[in-house]
Amino acid sequence: MRKYLDANIICDTKSMSKEKWLKKRKEGIGGSDAASVLGLNPYKSSMSVYMNIKNDLVIDEEINYKMDLGNKLEDFVANEFTLKTGKKVRNVNGILKNDKYPFALANIDRAVVGEKAFLECKVTNSYSKKLWQKEVPIYIQVQCYHYMAVTGATHCYIAALIGNEELVIHKLDREEVLINEIMNLEKMFWDKCILGEELPIPDGSDDYSSVLQGLYKDSIEEEVILFEKEDLLKRYDDVRELVKDLDSERKAIEQYLQMQMKDYEVAYLGDRKITWKKQVRNTVDTKRLKKEHPEIVEKYMKTTISRVFRI
Incomplete structure (x- = not known):
């Protein structure tokens, strides 16, 4: 079996189809899943990881144009990393696994020749420029520490192409305490949620709400007493008031900007673009349709069932 540092290369990906690769990824927690499991990925929830691994029938990884372009770049x-640093890199072309972490998988972008290190290549937009110039985003850091755990690498490099205008390079050194904490949390998720019957901890994502609606779509007309701490609802009330206040502030800022723009459709403030364009939308007058042609409404009526939650 081929190896990369401390990891075994359990399968070759050079000629593997996308479908087979996605199925293979279901056998463990990947680097791009790690931050989601920890609740630190703003783009993907822990429930999304849970459903993707647990669902044997459907592969829900949508390869959109942005992702496809990122792979090509x-x-x-x-x-560019090699040109700027003089460090040579090579493809590993394999899914990596370490016996120490049987629940974890790794797909590194490149191995750095002559070092116990790997390179992660990222493509992002110009809105992330200030953050990337300062540091590596936390969810990417978690991904890299996950890879360090699986591979045994002592450090890694992250090269990010920002808005097709600048290449930023960062180096992350191995942090043993942090790596242990990340892998312990991943193991807990794997044991309790994937191997066990527990759902991930609620995270406020749409994914989580959809799963709950699917699992408990049928209700019984009975009552139940909850033995939760009552300060949970107090916090709920506080959050609702906070959201209401923030929403009012957001609307006030929007109104101020609209007042400055007047009749103009496009405005610029620093490097931000603001648009306020006229939009025409045609809708069916359902009230009139029901009154004048109730038979048509009846013919095309669609019934949906969902549960409404109120406190």
Whole structure:
């Protein structure tokens, strides 16, 4: 079996189909899943990871144009990294696994030749420029520490192409305490949620709400006493008031900007673009339709069932 540092290369990905690769990823927690499991990924929830691994029938990874473009630009970013640093990199072309962490998988972008290190290639938009110039976003850091755990690498490099205008390079050194904490949390998720019957901890995501609606779509007309701490609802009330206040502030800022724009459709403030365009939308007058042609309404009526939650 081929190896990369401390990890075994359990399968070759060079000629593997996308479908087979996605199925193979279901056998463990990948680097891009790690931050989601910890609740630190703003783009993907822990429930999304849970459903993707647990669902044997459907692979819900949608390869959109942005992701496809990022994959195509990976070679360019790796070459630019070599030109800027003089460090050579190579493809590993395999899914990595370490016996120490049987629940974890790794797919590194490149191995750095002559070092116990790997390279991660990222492509992002210009809105992330200030953050990337300062540091590596936390969810990418977690991904890299996950890879360090699986591979045994002592450090890694992250090269990010920002808005097709700048290449930013960062180095992350191995942090043993942090890595242990990350892998312990991943193991807990794997044991309790994937191997066990527990759902992930609620995270406020739409994914989580959809799963709950699916699991408990049928209700019984009975009552139940909850033995939760009552300060949970007090916090709920506080959050609702906070959201209401923040929403009012957001609307006030929007109104101020609209007042400055007047009749103009597009405005610029610093490097931000603001639009306030006229939009025409045609809708069916359902009230009139029901009154004048009730038979048509009846013919095309669609019934949906959902549960409404109120406190």
